[in-house]
Amino acid sequence: SDVYKRQEYGTVTTTMSIHLLLPILALALSVAPANAHAPVSSFESAPFPTHQLDGMAPPPGPPASIVFNTSFGSGMILQQAPAKACLYGTLGVGGTGATVSISSMTDVSVAPYEVPAVTDGNQWKACLQGPAGINGEFQIVAKCTGCTNSTPATLDHVMFGDVWYCGGQSNMALPLLHTLSRNKSRDAILAGRYSTMRIFGMSGNMNPNQAWSSLKDAVTTDPDPDKSLFMGFSSTCYYFGESLVDTLIAAGQPVPPIGLIHTAWGGSTIEQWLDNSTIVSCSNVSISPANGEWHESRVLPFISMTLKGFVWYQGENDMHGYFGNSALKTGYSCMMPALVASWRKMWSATPGTTDPNAPFGLVTLAPSGGEGGSDIGTMRWAQTAGYGVLPNPAMPNTFLAQSYDLDDPFSNISCYHATGCPAKPTPPGGWGGCQQYCDSLAGTNFYMGPIHPRDKKPVGERLANGAAVVGYGVAGHSNGPTLSGCTKDGSNLVLSFNATLLAEGGADKVEVQPYNVQAGASKLHVLVNASLWCMQTANRDTSCIDDGTGKPAAGSGFNDFKTWVAVDMKADPTAPNKLLVDLAKTGGVAYAVRYAWQGDCCSENPPTSGPCPIASCPIMASLSKLPANPFMAKIVRDKCSCVPPQMCDE
Secondary structure: OHHHHHHHHOOOOOOOOOOOOOOOOOOEEOOOOOOOOOOOOEEOOOOOOOOOOOOOOOOOOOOOOOEEOOOOOOOOEEEOOOOEEEEEEEOOOOOOEEEEEEEEOOOOOOOOEEEEOEEEOOEEEEEEEOOOOOOOOEEEEEEEEOOOOOOOEEEEEEEEEEEEEEEEOHHHHOEHHHOOOHHHHHHHHHOOOOOOEEEEEOOOOOOOOEEEEEHHHHHOOOOOHHHOOHHHOEHHHHHHHHHHHHHHHHOOOOOOOEEEEEOOOOOOOHHHHOOHHHHOOOEOOOOOOOOOHHHHHHHHHHOOOOOOEEEEEOOHHHOOOOOOEHHHOEHHHHHHHHHHHHHHHHHOOOOOOOOOOOOEEEEOOOHHHHOOOOOHHHHHHHHOOOOOOOOEOOEOOEEEEOOOOOOOOOOOHHHHHHHOOOOOOOOOOOOHHHHHHHHHHHHOOOOOOOOOOOOHHHHHHHHHHHHHHHHHOOOOOOOOOOEEEEEEEOOEEEEEEOHHHHOEOEOOOEEEOOOOOOOOOOOEEEEOOHHHOOOEEEOOOOEEEEOOOOOOEOOOOOOOOOOEEEOEEEEOOOOOOEEEEEOHHHOOOOOEEEEOOOOOOOOOOOOOOOOOOOOOOOEEEOOOOOEOOOEEEEEEOOEEEOOOOOOOOO
């Protein structure tokens, strides 16, 4: 995965400058002429973006005439009312000021209007308030005062809707070409669906540059659709947008135009997306010359663009770091909520633009994202700031898509190494036990192997579900079953799940999907040696670097199958939020319990050349079909006790 990408793309050793922002200027307000359909306009100052997308700094001198920042373009989506949508750019030679005008290209009843821009040196910025409840396309024109070349800058066919920013690493960046649902999406687009979605993508080590474009235009950039710009766009970002449209339609909600901005970089760490002042607010973090790199070049150019929200998929390249605990201000668990808070603060610096509490969604790591590290379950816990669920007090107004049960159906690494298909010709007699695997790859090939699961559509659907509930107020469930407590009585253990979350979008209940009992494939394990409790191990499980209090612990074999024993479970017929666990295999011994902490949904099953069905891990919500949030808790005096800040002592 990204380990290999570091080898392929090299390691950045250049020291990057820290977040450099220009001073905040005076505020001003302007109102459009009175008209029933005329929107109100305003412009305010905020930190000016001093970085273009194709470099780490603005051009050395002013352009010949006024220009928009390269993050804007014709056919784009600007954030709709009630937020103000800000535009910005650079004055031409001799420029002393600028004005920005907006006019409808589709509705003559909408009055055009113009606002002056604020300037700082040769940088300009103006904020517009788009029309509320009026669809259509607009032209936006920036004119320069005093420029030697008075040619205006123009954006045509601009729409107002909701803009989402997508960041992270390779499983966010994975091109649509390498996903199983791409052709269905392509055909739907060509048939006219998703006509008000627009995409924009920064070039990176996995994706081409994608100027603002409609989906149909992106699909038809090449006679071979697989070579189109659309197929090079971020799959997770796209499937989120597509599924958000579908989810809002299904809920009977108005569907705004959706704009997607993709910036992910394969092989990146969370530290590269943060500025140094944020990084040092947490301890036990990686210190590298590359820290802040993508913050400079892939975050700052967009911070004055008004957004609806954010989507984030990252963590694989931090699997060998310290996972930590937000309550102790350590490791990834501290940096994740710090990233959310810092991005919201930067994007909302101008009042009335991006909501200071803008929705923020993230994807937890798939099993193949472990990068050879241990305790991926603890890493997923760290992705939630140590609460095991989103939203939570450290990360309000957030949502998640669990992907521990969404690994690639053919993540069978033995067939990957044994065959070399589809690149190698099929041998006489076929591929034997790996034939299904090779047939699957012939239709949709991997990108650098099974470490990038091809089933990104379900990831997008889960993100869209969370966004609909958290960001759009749709009635529904934002989480699957979430542990709230347990009670041990002899050889029986009763697990309780948060009843409020189960009832969030209608009365739901916990169910247990079929699993291979003989193989011990319940994904539910209990600890039978109290001295081997550990939240994060190292050196192939031979040492414990975090016992849950931030301290190391002595011992070895912390994740051994003899240490954590698989046990069986069933739904409690008398309580919709409870499971009954049989401890007969351990003689009633259970010092802790954990679920979905290691491996995929089929990792305990006998070897097979067939696919592992997605979303097939046992504990699931019956109505929402969302998987249980993974959990790990000590059992103290016959009750569950989670590591703070998570609470599960109900």
